[in-house]
Amino acid sequence: MRTINALDIEKKLTDVITKACTILPKDVKDAIAKAQKEETSSRCKFAMDVLLENAEIAEKESVPICQDTGMAVFFVELGQDVHIEGSLTNAINNAVFKAYSNGLRNSVLDPLSRENTKGNTPAIIHYNIVDGEGLKIEFLPKGFGAENMTKLYMLLPSVGKKGVVEAVVDAAKSAGACPCPPYVVGVGIGGTPEKAIEMAKHGLLREIGSINQDKELNELEGEIKARINELGIGASGFGGNITALAVHIEKYPTHIAGLPVAINFGCNAMRKEEVVF
Ligand code: SF4
CATH class of the missing domain: 3.30.1330 (60s Ribosomal Protein L30; Chain: A;)
Incomplete structure (x- = not known):
């Protein structure tokens, strides 16, 4: 049985969330650059130029790629031989709260009163229990x-x-x-x-x-x-x-x-x- 401390997860995830919202993944940048070459419309080529330049500026200046930093979605693969010291769900939500309270847009609210929950919580978490002692967490912020x-x-x-x-x-x-x-x-x-x-x-x-x-x-x-x-x-x-x-x-x-x-x-x-x- 392997033990992982929830506070360590929270700390690491806070950085991961900020990174994800400010740095466009390489495969996405490469795909847009490739698409730009294959595109025949000059207006669309220009639009993709702007997207790539925007991604470059966001990365350089550590600002969000898009104003809509989305609802925080996670896919968690948790090995059944892992013991989490503390609450994994709280660790994820605390990380979201911390990262989104530090310069990312808080878009999450009560669906009826439309009152903001503050800190972009709660996250949407999909849990999958697998064999072994591993823990993998995938994050994607989804704009609406x-x-x-x-x-x-x-x-x-x-x-x-x-x-x-x-x-x-x-x-x-x-x-x-x-x-x-x-x-x-x-x-x-x-x-x-x-x-x-x-x-x-x-x-x-x-x-x-x-x-x-x-x-x-x-x-x-x-x-x-x-x-x-x-x-x-x-x-x-x-x-x-x-x-x-x-x-x-x-x-x-x-x-x-x-x-x-x-x-x-x-x-x-x-x-x-x-x-x-
Ligand atoms: S869908 Fe939302 S998050 Fe995505 S680029 Fe458009 S405005 Fe930004």
Whole structure:
């Protein structure tokens, strides 16, 4: 049994949250730079120039990449042979409070009274208990320009793969420029409705440019990306041939009577960080 102190987790996470909100990950920067080369519209090329310059300034001056520093989402993989000294949930929320009280926008409020909770808490935490003595925490701050465009389709099983592709393209079409393209598209296929949405969001964490090890999903990702880019939305919605930087699909077995498909967008400020204890 391995013991990890909750205070150590809180300290490390506070730095990780600040870093994630101010430094755009390399794979996202590289993907935007590559997209800029492939883009044919001069307006979209300019928009991507601005995005890259913005990321450079944010990193140099340690200021947020975007004013919307999002709702704090975490995926936690906790080994069953780990003992946390203290509360892991409190450690995560304390880290969010500290980081967001120090120059990041506090966007979280009561859904009905609309009263701000202060410190951007509580976080959204997805726990997954796994074998072993490890602890991995992935963080992604989610702005609501992209979150508001999340879609869930409970498709008829008979629509098959073709229906899945159409659903994702339909979600991108109706979202237009709201998720701040160029974006990453997370897709969750199967499970129950909430499982599909969780997979779609988790898919955003995969490195852009990495190959899906499932050959069938890899092909689907390519097909969907091409179809979304044919929509002509373009960077910042200026009308261009690159809207999606990548499509990342996760799947899970589902019920004989259903075919859930969820879509979650990761905007051009696709912030993410991972910490392993
Ligand atoms: S969707 Fe992303 S880039 Fe657009 S405003 Fe929100 S956080 Fe910023």
